Amino acid sequence: MELFSYFLNNIPNILEKTWQHFYLFLISWSIAVVTGIFIGVISTRPGKEKIGRFVLSITGATQAVPSTAVIALVFIFMGIGALPAMFALFIYSLVPITFNTASGLMNVSPDMKEAAMGMGMTKTQILFKVELPTSIPAIASGIRTAAVINIGTAAVAAIIGAGGLGEIIFIGLRLMDVSRIFAGALPVALLALAVDALLALLEKKIMSDGLLLSKEN
Amino acid sequence: MQIRLDNLTKEYDNGAFKAVDGISLTLEQSKLTVLIGPSGCGKTTTLKMINRLIERTGGDILFDEKSIDDMDRIQLRRKIGYAIQNIGLFIHMSVFDNIAVVPRLLKWPEQKIKNRVEELLELVNLDPGVNMYKYPAQLSGGQKQRIGVARSLAADPDVILMDEPFGAIDPINREKLQDAFIEIQEKIKKTIIFVTHDIREAIKLGDKIVIMDNGHIVQYDDTINVVNQPENEFVESLLGSDRALKGLEMLRVKDNYIKDFVSINAEEVKTVGTALEYIQKKEKSYAYVVGKKGILLGYCTTERLKKRDKHDDLNENVKKTESVQPYSNLMEAIITMVESGLTSCPVVNSKDQLLGIIRFKTLVDIMSSFEKSEE
Numbered sequence: 001m002e003l004f005s006y007f008l009n010n011i012p013n014i015l016e017k018t019w020q021h022f023y024l025f026l027i028s029w030s031i032a033v034v035t036g037i038f039i040g041v042i043s044t045r046p047g048k049e050k051i052g053r054f055v056l057s058i059t060g061a062t063q064a065v066p067s068t069a070v071i072a073l074v075f076i077f078m079g080i081g082a083l084p085a086m087f088a089l090f091i092y093s094l095v096p097i098t099f100n101t102a103s104g105l106m107n108v109s110p111d112m113k114e115a116a117m118g119m120g121m122t123k124t125q126i127l128f129k130v131e132l133p134t135s136i137p138a139i140a141s142g143i144r145t146a147a148v149i150n151i152g153t154a155a156v157a158a159i160i161g162a163g164g165l166g167e168i169i170f171i172g173l174r175l176m177d178v179s180r181i182f183a184g185a186l187p188v189a190l191l192a193l194a195v196d197a198l199l200a201l202l203e204k205k206i207m208s209d210g211l212l213l214s215k216e217n
Numbered sequence: 218m219q220i221r222l223d224n225l226t227k228e229y230d231n232g233a234f235k236a237v238d239g240i241s242l243t244l245e246q247s248k249l250t251v252l253i254g255p256s257g258c259g260k261t262t263t264l265k266m267i268n269r270l271i272e273r274t275g276g277d278i279l280f281d282e283k284s285i286d287d288m289d290r291i292q293l294r295r296k297i298g299y300a301i302q303n304i305g306l307f308i309h310m311s312v313f314d315n316i317a318v319v320p321r322l323l324k325w326p327e328q329k330i331k332n333r334v335e336e337l338l339e340l341v342n343l344d345p346g347v348n349m350y351k352y353p354a355q356l357s358g359g360q361k362q363r364i365g366v367a368r369s370l371a372a373d374p375d376v377i378l379m380d381e382p383f384g385a386i387d388p389i390n391r392e393k394l395q396d397a398f399i400e401i402q403e404k405i406k407k408t409i410i411f412v413t414h415d416i417r418e419a420i421k422l423g424d425k426i427v428i429m430d431n432g433h434i435v436q437y438d439d440t441i442n443v444v445n446q447p448e449n450e451f452v453e454s455l456l457g458s459d460r461a462l463k464g465l466e467m468l469r470v471k472d473n474y475i476k477d478f479v480s481i482n483a484e485e486v487k488t489v490g491t492a493l494e495y496i497q498k499k500e501k502s503y504a505y506v507v508g509k510k511g512i513l514l515g516y517c518t519t520e521r522l523k524k525r526d527k528h529d530d531l532n533e534n535v536k537k538t539e540s541v542q543p544y545s546n547l548m549e550a551i552i553t554m555v556e557s558g559l560t561s562c563p564v565v566n567s568k569d570q571l572l573g574i575i576r577f578k579t580l581v582d583i584m585s586s587f588e589k590s591e592e
Binding site: 109111112113114115116117118119120121122125129130133134136207208209210211213214 | 295
């Protein structure tokens, strides 16, 4: 019970920090989803294969940069506060989403695209009726990865004064107060799990059964 | 719709390479024209220029004498059916949605689309009730190919382009699909342009054949004329040394079988004795036996009947045999004869009712007419 003492005695505070945390995540991640899919789509349009491959290698390499490094860099250029933190989170979430969108779109079977074109679909129709729907598994996994990483990294962003659950964890670290660290870490984990579960559900809802079946084969 | 290619050319690298080098020909309405030749001969390029998946660099393509330039590329493609070797079914769409793509692009009312999809599935011999809402991943290779064909027919186009549509299928299923496809074309009579590299397929399916090499037309003629009078050595080598046999593939059983033959109705003739007497009276050595509604049961030979007691049951002395259908080709008939060892082969309809027989002698006569032209 020792472990839960801080948690149980500070529920309003923890709820507030959780909300802050969620807010940091939601804003930065949502913008990253839109931007990432957009870059992924733009860089894979026919005739832009070179740009597509470039985006893939850049985003592929960037995924290896540690989250603290991104936060540190943003701090150097933008200072402290929630806004720089959100910017860092945005950049960090952008990478897996862009990477997965581009690689998903590049892997759409050329036969399907040729058939679609030969049947008289416009480029926009091919994108929305064929390419994006068949790339949903790849795009969704990028979005989910980004969400989980984002929520985790948002805790680190407390270093640059972003607020959120990271604050509780860092204070706990300084005071060597395990109960405090736990009270900050537990909601972070729960939040990540909840968001991931929700997104998984959403993915299942919008993805065609046909894709699931063809993956099994 | 009549399609005329006028000095059609496709150059790459500013004329350094000519994939298609000024070909002119008129594709006949309601006929299936096969484009054939070795890889790199320009057949697929020619096909894809017709729906502008590849843009030509010279000459013109005219639909009923109207230049392809005067038509909107997207609208043109919606009016031309298109089927490709790897089918390219949309894996995230059901069979229904796959077939409905072009009708939906053309904004047909949903009820009309539904009727059309059902009609097409029946045409390609797939039960709509069972298959309509399946996904491509749940279908066999042959079924996918049929859906690919159905999809190319969806909006009832006048012209259909097919790029080796049966190329990715194993030989046995390919034969079946080809047979089914011949029957479909008999019904729909579309202008079809069909690319293949398989000369047997070309002879079997084509009303007319265009033989191409190095971007040029080597010969363009009715299939029978190509087989009978190859233009030059290139065409001869493409046809192969067994072209007399291959020639049998383009001829249908329906045009060559006879309805005048000896058969025994097992409903009336019950004993070996009566059957034997009947066959001998007709001076034959065997006869086909039919049952209720004229359904083919098999055949019996006098040789075998003679060894039996004349009061024996005829049914126990009937030997089963393979049969062919009117849309089978003569090659299939000859194979059936070789297997049964008989000098004829029974012809039945889809309900297995005996329609007639095709005689070995007829086949020999046809082959020798090919042989003669070869000399």
